[in-house]
Amino acid sequence: MTLAEVQTIHCGDCPIRHRAVCARCDADELEELDGIKYYRSYEAGQPVVWSGDQMNFVGSVVSGIATLTQTMEDGRTQMVGLLLPSDFVGRPGREGAAYDVVATTDLVMCCFRKKPFEDLMAKTPHIAHRLLEMTLDELDAAREWMLVLGRKTAREKIASLLSIIARRDASLTKDPTSGAVSFDLKLTREAMADYLGLTLETVSRQISALKKSGVIVLEGKRHVTVPDMRRLIEEAGDDSDGGFWG
Amino acid sequence: MTLAEVQTIHCGDCPIRHRAVCARCDADELEELDGIKYYRSYEAGQPVVWSGDQMNFVGSVVSGIATLTQTMEDGRTQMVGLLLPSDFVGRPGREGAAYDVVATTDLVMCCFRKKPFEDLMAKTPHIAHRLLEMTLDELDAAREWMLVLGRKTAREKIASLLSIIARRDASLTKDPTSGAVSFDLKLTREAMADYLGLTLETVSRQISALKKSGVIVLEGKRHVTVPDMRRLIEEAGDDSDGGFWG
DNA sequence: GCCTCATGTTGATCTGTGTCAAAGCTGACA
DNA sequence: TGTCAGCTTTGACACAGATCAACATGAGGC
Incomplete structure (x- = not known):
């Protein structure tokens, strides 16, 4: 399925709106702006936008995960x-x-x-404000x-990533007595290396x-338990109080 | 002069508005929202916001340069x-x-x-939109x-910084016949190192x-001439078509 | 002029991380 | 059951960049 073949389906009831655009507004704002809401589906591994393509829409993730990468x-x-x-991507007109x-x-x-998005921005200032807030959060995380x-060493980088x-991670479990935290690493070593600017061997x-x-x-390759989070955060150098993952 | 002592001066005629907030809107929008425009002055070396402080305003630079840094x-x-x-900083309420x-x-x-800013966002959707655009540009540059x-080597990092x-740089001069470009480096070697994640010796x-x-x-330590920009961009690996500096 | 201090350059050496290579592990599939 | 492919680990070695140190340059103040 190529990008061109992706179905564009009108939807009258977008489940994401309350978490994303409307996180801080009264419930049903978006419903009144009919005809501007769409779903798109992508298969795992499929490009959503390829660097250099026209990015002619703004999209909010309903389910699944996408990565943003730069390549030389x-x-x-x-x-x-x-x-x-609930995250956003896109620059209509760019x-x-x-x-x-x-x-x-x-x-x-x-x-x-593009057009419906601009209408939305103009008609609902609190949504525009919320989008700005989200973008500023992403900017803080990127910085x-x-x-x-x-500036961090390889060991600090790994610790930073794990603590973030x-x-x-929503699916993490916490032991109430010891305070130990466990989760599944959903990344390959190579993906971690790409986040951290390292090689997979170093990771x-x-x-x-x-x-x-x-x-x-x-336990196994991917299941991680952290007996003492403070220890991990210490290894990370410190940052770790916001972070890349939102 | 400490941050607390900084003068806050009401201004009825902010020269920055057309480049920054109003870059894409009709001229005199802001003038109609009286009582919400202020100047602040800072001396060289003075903190505008110190990490951990309450950032209780949004500011647009009228003149001068500020740096954003993180420290371990x-x-x-x-x-x-x-x-x-014309750049912005600040998260009122954060x-x-x-x-x-x-x-x-x-x-x-x-x-x-905070309050006047929120009024401004609510009353003038095109300004809110422009702020979002600027923030998205900064996010692209950060990424x-x-x-x-x-991922870049020290040599590529230097070349990237110079080409950006x-x-x-507005004060750069270009030789019309050869195409050579010259400019003054306004950064110390140490500042360049802090940008690039290197030591000043490596820079x-x-x-x-x-x-x-x-x-x-x-010529001297700080004046740089680039005889052939393509050559420099090649040394940079490639990126260099947008960049950190806006 | 002379001193001082910040900035910049260069050299010698050390070390963290990359590179290349081999082998282990695990799950999918025939 | 065996085989294969993808992921991961580990080792040996090389090298880019950090570190430590000495010296050069240039502007400002006396």
């Missing part, structure tokens, strides 16, 4: 953001996207084309990540090192 | 953004700023407090910089290396 000609790649449900957006799971987005990329995942080695010093406990 | 307890610092005239904002030259800002920090400065060495291979010509 020689193949070096850097992940620059994640889109989780020539050429700045980075690739790829669905890493099956993905559903609620999309607005925090710049410190990780520019631990804070953000693997540093995870082994954190395991050996007892900061984390691994 | 052990002193490692990473520059995460620049504020040039507890604690995410990073330090410091005036690096004498600085004048046009500021809005582009993440590629530089995470060459594109952004110095790589500048010398670029000079030796003829990509740039130096």
Whole structure:
């Protein structure tokens, strides 16, 4: 299924609106602006927007996860953001996207084309304000990540990523007596390397090192338990009070 | 002069409005919203907002330059953004700023407090839209910089920074026959290192290396001439078509 | 002029991370 | 059951960039 073939389906009842656009407004605002709400579906691995394409819509993730990546000609790649449900992407009217957006799971987005989006912005100032807030949050997160990329050691980078995942991951479990936290790493070592500006070998080695010093406990390759979050945060250097994942 | 002592002066005629907030709207919009426009002045080196302070206003730079930096307890610092005239900063109502904002030259800002700012956003949707656009531009620039920090070599980093400065610097001169471009580097080697996640020694060495291979010509320490921009962009790996500086 | 201090350059050496290579593990599938 | 492919770990080695140190340059003040 190519980008061109993606179905565009009108929807009269977008489940995302209360979390995303309307998170701070009265319930049913959007329903009154009929004809401007759409779904789009993408399969895992499919590009949502490819760097250089016209990005002619604004979309909010309903379900699934997408990654934002930048790539150099020689193949070096850097992940620059994640889109989780309720996050936004898109610059209607902007020539050429700045980075690739790829669905890493099956993905559903609620999309607005240029004109309806501009109408929406003009008619509902509180939605415009909420969008600005969300964008500023993303900007803060991106800037925090710049410190990780520019100044932290490999070990600190891994610890930063783990502590941010631990804070953000909704499916995490917490042991009430010990306070230990566990979660599934949904990333390959290579994906982690792309977030952190490292090689996958270095990621693997540093995870082994954190395991050996007892900061984390691994079951299998992907299930992580953190016996003491403070210890992990300490390893991260400190940041870790907001972060890349929102 | 401490932050608390900064004068807050009502102004009825803010010269920045057409470049910043109103860049895409009819001329005199702001004049009709009297009583919500302010100036603030800062001396070079003075903090505008210190990380952890309440950031209780939104400000647009009228003149001067400020830097945004993040610092770790052990002193490692990473520059995460620049504020040039017409740029914005601030999150009214947000507890604690995410990073330090410091005036690096004498600085004048046009500021809005929380309430007037929210009124402005509500009453003038085209200004709200313009603010969103500007914030999205900054987000794109931050993400582009993440590629530089995470994946580029020292030499590529220097070339990236120089080509971005060459594109952004208003005071640059261009030789009409040869196409050579020259400008003054307004940054110390240390500041460049903080942008690029390097040490100042590495910055110095790589500048010398670029000079030796003829990509740039130096007069004194700070005046740079680029005989062939394509050559510099090639050295940068490629990105360099938007960038950190706006 | 001379001193001082901030900024910049260069050299020698060290080290963290990349690179290349081999082998282990796990789940899918025939 | 065996095989295969993708992911992960681990080792040996190389190298880019950090660190430590010495010296150069240039502007400002006396």
